[in-house]
Amino acid sequence: MKVVLDHLTKRFPNRTKGEPDVIAVNDFTFEIPDGKLIGLLGPSGCGKSTCLNLISGLEKPTSGKVFFGETDVTDLEPENRGVGLVFQNYALYPHLTVRQNIMFPLQNLKGADKLSKEEMLRRADEAARMVQIEALMDRKPSQMSGGQQQRVAIARALVKMPRVLLLDEPLSNLDARLRLQTREEIRRIQRETGITTIFVTHDQEEAMSISDEIVVMKLGVLQQIGKPQEVYNDPVNLFVAQFLGTPAINTFTGEVQGGHVYIGSEVVLDAPGVPDQEVFVGIRPEGFVLDENGPFTLDLTRVEVMGRDTSVVAAHPFAQSPSVRAIISSENEVDTGAAKVRFSLKPKKVFLFAAESEERIRF
Amino acid sequence: MKKSKLKGWLYLLPAIVFLGIFMVYPLVDVFVYAFQEGFNFASQTYKGVGWYNFSYVLRDPYFLQAVKNTFIIVIITVPVSTGLALLISLGLNSIKPLKNLFQTVYFLPYVTNTLAVGLVFMILFKKTAYTDGLVNLIINWFGSESIDFIDGPYWAKMFVMCFYTVWVVMPFKILILTSALASVNEDYYKAAKIDGTSKGRIFRRITLPMISPMIFYLVITGFIGAFKAYSDEVAIFGTDLNVAGMNTIVGYVYDMLYGDSGGYPSFASAAALILFVIVLTITVINLMVSRKNVHY
Numbered sequence: 001m002k003v004v005l006d007h008l009t010k011r012f013p014n015r016t017k018g019e020p021d022v023i024a025v026n027d028f029t030f031e032i033p034d035g036k037l038i039g040l041l042g043p044s045g046c047g048k049s050t051c052l053n054l055i056s057g058l059e060k061p062t063s064g065k066v067f068f069g070e071t072d073v074t075d076l077e078p079e080n081r082g083v084g085l086v087f088q089n090y091a092l093y094p095h096l097t098v099r100q101n102i103m104f105p106l107q108n109l110k111g112a113d114k115l116s117k118e119e120m121l122r123r124a125d126e127a128a129r130m131v132q133i134e135a136l137m138d139r140k141p142s143q144m145s146g147g148q149q150q151r152v153a154i155a156r157a158l159v160k161m162p163r164v165l166l167l168d169e170p171l172s173n174l175d176a177r178l179r180l181q182t183r184e185e186i187r188r189i190q191r192e193t194g195i196t197t198i199f200v201t202h203d204q205e206e207a208m209s210i211s212d213e214i215v216v217m218k219l220g221v222l223q224q225i226g227k228p229q230e231v232y233n234d235p236v237n238l239f240v241a242q243f244l245g246t247p248a249i250n251t252f253t254g255e256v257q258g259g260h261v262y263i264g265s266e267v268v269l270d271a272p273g274v275p276d277q278e279v280f281v282g283i284r285p286e287g288f289v290l291d292e293n294g295p296f297t298l299d300l301t302r303v304e305v306m307g308r309d310t311s312v313v314a315a316h317p318f319a320q321s322p323s324v325r326a327i328i329s330s331e332n333e334v335d336t337g338a339a340k341v342r343f344s345l346k347p348k349k350v351f352l353f354a355a356e357s358e359e360r361i362r363f
Numbered sequence: 364m365k366k367s368k369l370k371g372w373l374y375l376l377p378a379i380v381f382l383g384i385f386m387v388y389p390l391v392d393v394f395v396y397a398f399q400e401g402f403n404f405a406s407q408t409y410k411g412v413g414w415y416n417f418s419y420v421l422r423d424p425y426f427l428q429a430v431k432n433t434f435i436i437v438i439i440t441v442p443v444s445t446g447l448a449l450l451i452s453l454g455l456n457s458i459k460p461l462k463n464l465f466q467t468v469y470f471l472p473y474v475t476n477t478l479a480v481g482l483v484f485m486i487l488f489k490k491t492a493y494t495d496g497l498v499n500l501i502i503n504w505f506g507s508e509s510i511d512f513i514d515g516p517y518w519a520k521m522f523v524m525c526f527y528t529v530w531v532v533m534p535f536k537i538l539i540l541t542s543a544l545a546s547v548n549e550d551y552y553k554a555a556k557i558d559g560t561s562k563g564r565i566f567r568r569i570t571l572p573m574i575s576p577m578i579f580y581l582v583i584t585g586f587i588g589a590f591k592a593y594s595d596e597v598a599i600f601g602t603d604l605n606v607a608g609m610n611t612i613v614g615y616v617y618d619m620l621y622g623d624s625g626g627y628p629s630f631a632s633a634a635a636l637i638l639f640v641i642v643l644t645i646t647v648i649n650l651m652v653s654r655k656n657v658h659y
Contacts (some may be wrong), residue, residue, distance in 0.1 A: 060555055080558025091550035095572040095658030104568075105558035160558070 001057060001069050001196050002162040003121050007013060008064035026220040028064070031225035032213075037190045039207030039228075040200045042217035045242070045342060047065075048200040051217070052166050055198065056083050068163055079108075081164075084157030088169040090149045092141040098152050099137040102127055105160045127159040140327035146316070154189065156202070171206060179331040180305040183210050184317065193311040204244050216240050233348070240359035241282045241351055247311075247327070249319040253355070254281040261352065262276055264265050268296045269350055271363040278355035280320070287349025290334065294344035303334045310334060314341060390406055396632035398538065404626050416633035425605050426634060429615040435521060436611070437589040440528040445581055447529065448536035453566075454546045455505035455537070480531060481598025488512035488523050513600065520600070520609055532588065536581050543577035544570070575657045583649050590642050593617065612638045 004323055008028040011021040024047040032038050040048045051060040057064060057078035073081050092101050102124040115123070128134045130203065131151040135320045141149050150170060170186065171179045174341065181217055187210040190197045201207050207214045208228040215238075216223040216231065223235045228244075235241035241249050255264040257276050261269040268281070288296075290312075298314035301323060305311075310336060312326040328334075352361040376612065396402065397417070401410035419424050455465055462654040473479065487497045490511045494500075510516075512523045547570060555565050571578075593613040596604055602609035612634060618624065618633035 056557060058556065077559075078557045083557060085551045085554065086559045087554065088546070091548065091554040092570075093551065093569060095575075096568075104555075104560075108559045108561070108564065115504060156554075 002034040003164055003196060004067040004229075005030055005051075005055075006065040006067065006112055008054060009062050009064065010047075010054060010059065011062045011122050023220045025054060025061075026222075028228060030113050030215065030222065030225055032196060035194045035196055035280075036212040037187065037197045037199070037210060038209035039126070039214040040198060041204055041207040041214050041218065041243070042202065044202055045219075047215045047220040048217055049203075050167055050220075052085075052168055052198065056085050056162065056166050057081050058085075070276045072189035074238050082162050083159075083358075084160065084165045084193070086150070086167045086170050090141070090153040090173075092152055092156070093148055095139050095206070097140055098144075099136050100129070100134065101152055102123075102155050105156060109160075114141040123159055127155040130158060130192065131155045131185070139249070145178070145244065146174050147182050150174065150182055151185065152187070158193065158195075162195060165193075165195045165197040167197065169200055169202070171203070179206070183338055184277065186210060191351050205246055208244065218243075218245060235282075235351060236360050237314075238280055238282065238353040238360075241353070241360075245284060247285050247325045249282045249284050249351075250324045252281045252283070252316065253317045253320065254279050254299070254318065254352075256352070257359075261350075262294065263316070266295055269345055269347060269363075271352060274361055274363045279354040280355060280358065281362065282353060283329040283345060284349040285311075285325050287346045288328060288343040289346060290328050290332045290341070291344040292342055294342040294346060296343045298326075298341050300334075300336075300338055300341045303336050308320050312341060366419075390576065392445040392476045393632045393635055396638050399629055402627075402629045404597060409629075416629045417637070420630055420633045420637065423630075425610060426612075426615050428605075428608060429612050429617050431589060432521070432609060433592065433611045436525060436592055437586060438498070439525045440532065440589055441582060441585040442465070443525070444529040444532050445536060445578065448533050448540055448581070451533075452540035452544055452592060453564075455541050466537075469537050470534045473538070474533055477594050477598050478529070478549075480527070480593070484523065484527050484599055485513065488498065490514070514607075520607065523599060524596065527599060528589065528592065531595060532585065536585070539577055539581060540574065543574040545592060547573045572658045579653045579657045583646060586645050587642055590638065613640075624644055 003127050005028045008025055009023065011023050014020060014022055016167060022248075026047075027235065028051065042048050045217065050059065054061050057073070057076060058110055061074065065072055067073065071194050079311040080307050093104065093199060096104065099121075103120050106120045106123060109115060116265070125134060128137060133148060134153050135227065136144060136148060137153075141152065144152070150173075154167075156168075167186065171182055174182055186197075186199070199207075199211075210229075211228055213225060214228050214231055215225050218239050224240050226229050229244075231240065232244050242251065252263045254261055256262070256266075256271055256274045257275075257279055259270060259272045259274065260267045261274075261279070261281060263281055296315050297313075301313045301315055305310055308330060308331060309332040312328060314324045314326065316320065316324050352363065353359060354361055398414070398641070399409040400415045402414050402424070403409070451469060455462060458465070479600050488499075489496050489498065489511065490509060495503070495509040496512070498512065503509060510519050511640070512519045551569055551573070552565065555569055560568075591613050592611050596609050596611055596614060600607040600609045602622075604614045616631045616634045619627045619634060
């Protein structure tokens with residue numbers, strides 16, 4: 001089932017009297033293709049969860065429409081939309097066993113949809129098998145680890161065979177190891193069921209690693225949609241470039257003059273056809289190449305060798321952050337005693353952004 | 364090791380002394396009094412040891428009346444006040460405007476003096492030479508005869524008593540239950556809504572189990588409180604409760620000690636021990652029932 005958002009907007013009245021309304025979701029229009037896993041990505045307070053609530057129906061939009069397939073579901077109550085929702089804190093009923101928790105949505109069915117007891121048990125077992133918790137069916141949530149609880153929550157959302165599965169920060173309450181494991185699980189379950197899945201996260205690594213497409217948001221405004229690697233390689237503005245990638249992109253203030261990109265007095269790159277202007281220069285950490293004759297000089301702070309890679313930590317007077325990080329292959333020898341280190345740059349890993357609008361300047 | 368143990372006991376000494384004098388000694392004394400037959404208060408002598416005090420109390424019609432009254436009050440007021448408090452809390456929890464005002468209003472009886480409340484109830488219910496009281500005025504409007512709630516038939520007096528008790532004990536229960544309801548995580552309700560759970564089912568399968576520890580706490584303390592009822596009765600019917608036929612077990616204990624026919628600590632102790640056994644039994648039953656139905 002594809003999900004289409006059409007000029008979707010949600011305003012909340014401001015808590016401070018006299019201040020303008022808060023626009024949590026501002027004029028969203030995009031289409032989520034059938035059977036894909038989509039990551040809604042953005043910093044805290046950017047309206048990701050509101051967007052999810054609008055899709056689930058827990059909140060009604062101020063304007064705009066939501067379609068599931070060709071059906072307009074904007075005015076439908078959540079229970080009639082056929083969505084499964086998984087919460088950050090799992091929201092498992094603590095007094096019910098795993099089996100009772102998973103069966104809970106099925107017991108709500110009325111009329112023609114009503115299931116026999118055997119059918120409910122069968123479907124609960126099936127959902128439990130899907131998330132591999134069939135051995136824990138008689139436990140209470142309090143007797144399980146966070147990762148297991150999250151699987152139960154997913155099973156509860158899957159058991160009624162939703163058309164769309166929504167996950168609200170599903171991994172945030174898990175420790176680092178479980179998080180890696182569970183996100184692979186989510187990917188696998190999504191592949192196996194083929195249910196269109198939308199999940200919300202503020203962790204870009206999480207979103208990039210399992211999503212078919214990511215949707216980057218900032219302050220209620222949609223920034224960019226695309227395959228994770230495409231968005232990473234071709235960000236539309238400074239925010240997206242800075243938000244994606246660990247370590248983060250290095251940003252410098254610079255200038256374009258006569259088709260040359262200057263950082264300070266050094267010409268680091270040629271940008272033919274770009275009009276003269278002040279710019280931000282974003283350089284991905286992997287965009288640096290150690291080069292004795294390179295055009296770009298940094299003040300060396302320290303060198304961190306981490307197995308496969310070497311991370312060169314340096315400083316530059318025009319950098320936006322106190323330290324600049326370059327990642328190079330550990331085969332390169334860096335003279336750790338030197339005060340300066342020189343680099344040339346990979347043009348594909350360097351982005352220019354207009355100083356005022358922070359929009360990408362392509363060249 | 365030994366020295367540090369001694370130090371520990373030294374720290375405990377003040378508490379042990381106070382608790383010993385004001386709690387342990389009186390408790391032991393109650394047992395002693397209860398089994399001393401023919402105790403003379405003036406000479407502090409007794410004739411023998413045995414069960415006579417208990418058999419006397421259990422044959423005393425005043426005591427039997429007090430037991431009957433106490434049980435009626437307990438059986439009526441505990442479920443009614445808890446149920447009503449739950450209804451009101453649910454209502455309070457679901458309204459937004461004026462919520463704080465209503466919460467304050469419902470809490471007022473809790474901070475009001477028992478005797479003052481009793482006075483108000485007198486004005487509402489008491490029949491005097493000049494007026495039949497406010498409640499009778501309403502009853503008259505509907506074309507019925509006036510009822511003497513304070514000095515009239517037993518059921519009318521019991522009605523006022525239960526009405527009063529429910530009204531007095533409810534605020535605390537409302538306070539506890541509204542905070543219990545507010546502490547249920549909103550996500551449970553969202554999850555239930557996504558799954559299309561009906562309101563009744565949400566209440567029975569989610570809300571009620573979630574607040575069951577608090578309901579259980581209120582039922583236990585409610586039972587214990589109601590079994591110990593006394594001052595509420597005095598506030599409405601005055602100190603001569605035996606004449607009014609509205610005495611309670613604690614009232615009987617008081618009368619045996621300090622009342623007009625008092626001066627019998629042995630009978631008072633025996634009655635107090637009987638009350639203790641009753642409360643203990645009920646509480647144990649409560650605990651056994653709760654083990655099945657309360658979810659922590």
